[in-house]
Amino acid sequence: MITLLATWTFGVTLALVALGVFVSYRLFSFPDITTDGSFTLGAVTTTVLLVAGHDPAIATLGGAAAGAAAGACTGLLHAILRIEPLLSGILVTTALSSVNLVVLGRSNVPLAGTATLLDRAETLLLPALTAAGCGDAAGEAARLIVMLAGVGIAVILLWAFFRTNLGTAMRAGGDTATMARALGRDTGLLTVGGLAIANALTALSGALVAQVQGFADVQMGIGMVVWGMASVFLGAALVGPVRLGGALVATVAGSITFRLIVASALRAGLHPDWLKAATALVVLAALIAPRLLARRPQASAAR
Amino acid sequence: MLDVRHATVAFSAPGGPLVRAVDDISLTIPAGTFVVVIGTNGSGKSTLLGAIAGTVRLDAGSIHVAGHELTAWRENRRARYVGRVFQDPRAGTAASLSVLENLAVAASRGRPVGLGWATPRRLRAEAAHRLAAIQPGLEQRLDQPIGSMSGGQRQIVALVMATWHRPEILLLDEHTAALDPASADRVVQATAKLVRDQQLTALMVTHSLEQAAGLGNRLLLVHRGRIALDVEGGAKRRLSPEDLAGRFDRLRRADQLDDPAARTLRDLYA
Numbered sequence: 014m015i016t017l018l019a020t021w022t023f024g025v026t027l028a029l030v031a032l033g034v035f036v037s038y039r040l041f042s043f044p045d046i047t048t049d050g051s052f053t054l055g056a057v058t059t060t061v062l063l064v065a066g067h068d069p070a071i072a073t074l075g076g077a078a079a080g081a082a083a084g085a086c087t088g089l090l091h092a093i094l095r096i097e098p099l100l101s102g103i104l105v106t107t108a109l110s111s112v113n114l115v116v117l118g119r120s121n122v123p124l125a126g127t128a129t130l131l132d133r134a135e136t137l138l139l140p141a142l143t144a145a146g147c148g149d150a151a152g153e154a155a156r157l158i159v160m161l162a163g164v165g166i167a168v169i170l171l172w173a174f175f176r177t178n179l180g181t182a183m184r185a186g187g188d189t190a191t192m193a194r195a196l197g198r199d200t201g202l203l204t205v206g207g208l209a210i211a212n213a214l215t216a217l218s219g220a221l222v223a224q225v226q227g228f229a230d231v232q233m234g235i236g237m238v239v240w241g242m243a244s245v246f247l248g249a250a251l252v253g254p255v256r257l258g259g260a261l262v263a264t265v266a267g268s269i270t271f272r273l274i275v276a277s278a279l280r281a282g283l284h285p286d287w288l289k290a291a292t293a294l295v296v297l298a299a300l301i302a303p304r305l306l307a308r309r310p311q312a313s314a315a316r
Numbered sequence: 317m318l319d320v321r322h323a324t325v326a327f328s329a330p331g332g333p334l335v336r337a338v339d340d341i342s343l344t345i346p347a348g349t350f351v352v353v354i355g356t357n358g359s360g361k362s363t364l365l366g367a368i369a370g371t372v373r374l375d376a377g378s379i380h381v382a383g384h385e386l387t388a389w390r391e392n393r394r395a396r397y398v399g400r401v402f403q404d405p406r407a408g409t410a411a412s413l414s415v416l417e418n419l420a421v422a423a424s425r426g427r428p429v430g431l432g433w434a435t436p437r438r439l440r441a442e443a444a445h446r447l448a449a450i451q452p453g454l455e456q457r458l459d460q461p462i463g464s465m466s467g468g469q470r471q472i473v474a475l476v477m478a479t480w481h482r483p484e485i486l487l488l489d490e491h492t493a494a495l496d497p498a499s500a501d502r503v504v505q506a507t508a509k510l511v512r513d514q515q516l517t518a519l520m521v522t523h524s525l526e527q528a529a530g531l532g533n534r535l536l537l538v539h540r541g542r543i544a545l546d547v548e549g550g551a552k553r554r555l556s557p558e559d560l561a562g563r564f565d566r567l568r569r570a571d572q573l574d575d576p577a578a579r580t581l582r583d584l585y586a
Contacts, residue, residue: 174431178424181413181434185421188410191402192418195369196477197395197426256414 024272029218034241037211041187046102050109053234055216060229080216084208092201129224134159244268246299323377339541355538396426399483405470411463422477468499
């Protein structure tokens with residue numbers, strides 16, 4: 014029970030990465046490698062702030078803000094210096110691997126004995142959950158509830174933001190830049206803003222993951238962008254074509270589903286070393302499946 | 317009103333000669349004039365439109381719209397005064413956004429955007445009203461992704477978008493060229509109605525000589541980066557598609573002669 018809950022908590026926390034990749038990749042068609050670096054950046058920034066004795070909420074927000082700055086850097090490289098999306102992300106994420114190491118001081122810092130956002134949530138919810146008969150699982154249940162609430166708020170805020178004038182202009186610019194420019198929007202600036210939002214979400218996820226697992230590691234972000242894409246694709250496959258709100262919820266569902274698949278695969282005997290390779294395979298399958306399906310005669314006739 | 321002064325745009329292919337796509341064009345279009353622009357492929361008509369829209373940089377000369385000099389302005393800043401409809405409906409509308417959301421972006425054309433709700437009820441009512449006025453039935457489809465509509469319908473919405481706020485100048489760049497004849501007809505009618513109702517100043521590039529003869533109150537024939545023919549009023553009304561086809565033929569024949577002869581012929585016809 015506790016392991017299952019922990020799996021869910023992890024999947025829900027990583028859903029923020031999936032939401033970030035949804036913003037950069039789906040809304041802006043920007044394959045943003047910065048994700049790998051900003052996930053770690055969020056984790057190390059928050060960890061350092063926590064160890065220094067800052068309030069967990071401030072430390073977590075600090076991690077997200079650092080991610081926003083990293084995303085803005087990638088956006089600026091692309092928008093102002095006209096560097097290709099992939100290369101912009103590679104440059105920033107490479108630079109970030111040094112930044113992360115310097116910020117953290119060494120490659121791994123534990124959070125043992127430091128009060129985290131999750132400890133606070135447990136203290137808050139534990140009495141009620143114990144009274145409700147959760148027993149041993151009450152602590153883990155409290156973590157899951159807090160993470161679900163956090164991701165729920167993130168989905169609602171994103172949905173609302175992308176339906177404002179600014180957010181709609183961002184979606185328009187990400188979809189068809191010629192149209193947005195002809196209507197007066199600075200598409201470069203919109204991309205910078207979109208990547209800042211995307212990487213703030215990713216870094217927030219990193220900040221929370223560090224607190225869930227109780228340590229920050231400079232390697233923890235490797236492969237996150239592929240993880241996020243797998244979740245986005247899986248979510249899209251689960252629900253089919255939907256509007257913005259549905260797509261955001263589907264992305265969260267995709268992340269949790271993917272985490273459960275991974276947990277099952279590990280339990281079935283997949284060696285953890287093969288995890289990232291398996292993730293890459295899932296993304297590959299998601300990319301080529303629509304093409305293979307479209308070749309089927311009845312599918313093309315239905316179009 | 318639009319004022320183009322000594323506009324020149326030169327291109328050079330690597331190792332090739334310098335080609336003046338727009339060669340010292342000066343042009344004044346008073347407010348309320350609907351100008352049709354025709355010309356052979358590579359004549360410079362689209363480059364001229366791009367120079368006004370801000371997608372092509374001038375090498376010399378200046379562009380003025382409603383008393384503002386736009387020459388150094390970037391494309392998106394010019395949107396304050398310039399409305400545009402593209403040849404490809406996919407370039408002028410955002411496929412994944414609903415019809416209403418596309419119109420919402422147009423409703424903020426050239427204005428700063430904030431965190432206000434993009435699609436409030438009064439925008440929906442206004443959008444339904446405007447779409448129904450131009451093509452009844454479209455107002456039923458406000459919540460559909462615009463990518464699910466036909467090219468002709470998208471182009472009608474694009475016209476409503478470009479004219480949501482009355483532009484000082486409306487640029488139409490072969491906006492019916494990608495459509496089937498029936499859709500092109502509907503878009504032409506919608507264009508004529510919008511230009512008439514809003515008394516717009518418009519510049520429309522077209523390949524259709526029927527459109528060129530039938531629409532607008534002034535006609536420009538662009539050839540080799542220069543204006544080879546500029547007629548308005550009664551002279552414009554008397555032009556038939558056959559007259560225009562004849563002009564094209566003579567220009568093409570003149571091109572086949574050597575350069576000084578071609579220049580003389582061009583001067584004769586201009």
